Amino acid sequence: MEYSPHCHSTQPVKNKLFVFCIMLSLWVYMLYCCAGYCCTTPTFMMEERDSRNPPRPLQKQDLEMFLKSQSRDLLNNESDADSKGDGWEENKGDVVYDEDSGVAGALNGSETKKLPQAIIIGVKKGGTRALLEFLRLHPDIRAVGAEPHFFDRNYEKGLEWYRELMPETQEGQLTMEKTPSYFVTKEVPGRIHAMSKDTKLIVVVRDPVTRAISDYTQTRSKKPDIPSFESLTFKNITANLIDTSWSAVQIGMYARHLEQWLQFFPMSQLLFVSGERLISDPAGEMARVQHFLGLRREVTHKHFHFNPAKGFPCLKRPEGNSKPHCLGKTKGRTHPNIDPDVIQRLQDFYKPFNKKFYQMTGHDFGWD
Numbered sequence: 001m002e003y004s005p006h007c008h009s010t011q012p013v014k015n016k017l018f019v020f021c022i023m024l025s026l027w028v029y030m031l032y033c034c035a036g037y038c039c040t041t042p043t044f045m046m047e048e049r050d051s052r053n054p055p056r057p058l059q060k061q062d063l064e065m066f067l068k069s070q071s072r073d074l075l076n077n078e079s080d081a082d083s084k085g086d087g088w089e090e091n092k093g094d095v096v097y098d099e100d101s102g103v104a105g106a107l108n109g110s111e112t113k114k115l116p117q118a119i120i121i122g123v124k125k126g127g128t129r130a131l132l133e134f135l136r137l138h139p140d141i142r143a144v145g146a147e148p149h150f151f152d153r154n155y156e157k158g159l160e161w162y163r164e165l166m167p168e169t170q171e172g173q174l175t176m177e178k179t180p181s182y183f184v185t186k187e188v189p190g191r192i193h194a195m196s197k198d199t200k201l202i203v204v205v206r207d208p209v210t211r212a213i214s215d216y217t218q219t220r221s222k223k224p225d226i227p228s229f230e231s232l233t234f235k236n237i238t239a240n241l242i243d244t245s246w247s248a249v250q251i252g253m254y255a256r257h258l259e260q261w262l263q264f265f266p267m268s269q270l271l272f273v274s275g276e277r278l279i280s281d282p283a284g285e286m287a288r289v290q291h292f293l294g295l296r297r298e299v300t301h302k303h304f305h306f307n308p309a310k311g312f313p314c315l316k317r318p319e320g321n322s323k324p325h326c327l328g329k330t331k332g333r334t335h336p337n338i339d340p341d342v343i344q345r346l347q348d349f350y351k352p353f354n355k356k357f358y359q360m361t362g363h364d365f366g367w368d
């Protein structure tokens with residue numbers, strides 16, 4: 001085998017040259033990145049790729065798009081308009097005023113999903129959507145828009161499924177949801193108690209006769225061919241026998257339903273909001289609710305504007321010039337005219353239930 005001194009002397013030089021080339025390419029690449037042209041480093045992920053446009057920070061629309069895609073998933077599972085949480089007439093995205101803080105929290109990783117500490121449990125057609133939307137104006141409240149129906153229809157899916165539905169919250173913010181059917185579902189008090197015995201429970205109640213008519217009006221809007229309210233109310237009209245198995249009637253027997261809740265929760269953990277006062281004095285009723293939730297009074301008369309055409313209070317930003325937002329067409333429907341004699345008989349039927357309810361809650365709601 002031939003000995004070659006030349007070969008031995010050139011090898012280290014070649015190696016050095018090779019290392020130098022690699023170092024040089026790395027330096028060039030780093031300079032290129034620092035000049036802003038590199039699109040593979042995480043820092044620049046949110047920027048426009050086009051170097052002619054300035055970098056764009058994460059914006060409100062990005063989060064709204066994300067939230068909309070989430071709520072669409074829930075929409076697909078629900079049939080009732082309110083279950084979808086889409087009660088607003090216009091600029092629905094603007095209703096949740098505090099999304100920006102959500103973006104900040106999401107970016108610094110300080111947000112987590114929590115099980116609700118307070119729930120609006122009822123009653124159907126009481127004004128639950130209005131209350132939830134009013135509460136969402138509060139910076140310390142985050143609420144899921146759609147009705148999760150976890151404790152009555154989806155319980156087998158488990159608490160982790162439920163938690164996943166919740167919005168992210170920062171330290172000190174309350175998580176809330178509303179599902180009006182909870183109040184009248186026998187299994188629900190025990191199930192909520194099993195989640196947390198400290199859960200605060202809010203019930204929006206309304207004159208049970210008007211509530212029944214509102215309930216009927218909603219059903220008729222979906223099934224126009226149903227029998228009249230008058231005929232559904234009675235099992236036997238001549239015997240004056242009211243059909244208490246009809247849900248529109250049954251839901252209004254508030255004292256009966258409340259008894260179930262008191263087997264698990266003390267009265268101090270329940271707040272009863274007057275559906276009537278939520279319309280005539282929303283700021284006053286909201287003061288009670290914020291106090292009950294241990295929150296400072298942020299939602300005040302400045303947030304409300306009575307809309308005479310709609311006949312209801314609508315929401316406005318106190319500092320902005322934007323138009324007030326009213327709840328959508330499914331809230332505040334025109335009720336059919338009901339035979340006054342039937343209304344009187346229903347009022348008589350509810351009288352003892354109302355009386356008992358006033359005694360239990362220590363509050364006369366003035367329905368009689």
Ligand SMILES: Nc1ncnc2c1ncn2[C@@H]1O[C@H](COP(=O)(O)OS(=O)(=O)O)[C@@H](OP(=O)(O)O)[C@H]1O
Pocket residue numbers: 082123124125126127128129130180213214215217275278279312313314326327330331332333
């Ligand atoms: N601010 C405001 N705007 C519109 N509507 C308002 C408002 N406050 C309370 N209400 C009353 O809310 C009633 C509907 O109640 P819910 O939201 O609980 O209905 S549901 O059970 O979720 O379907 C709805 O009942 P109807 O009038 O029978 O449609 C309203 O009377």
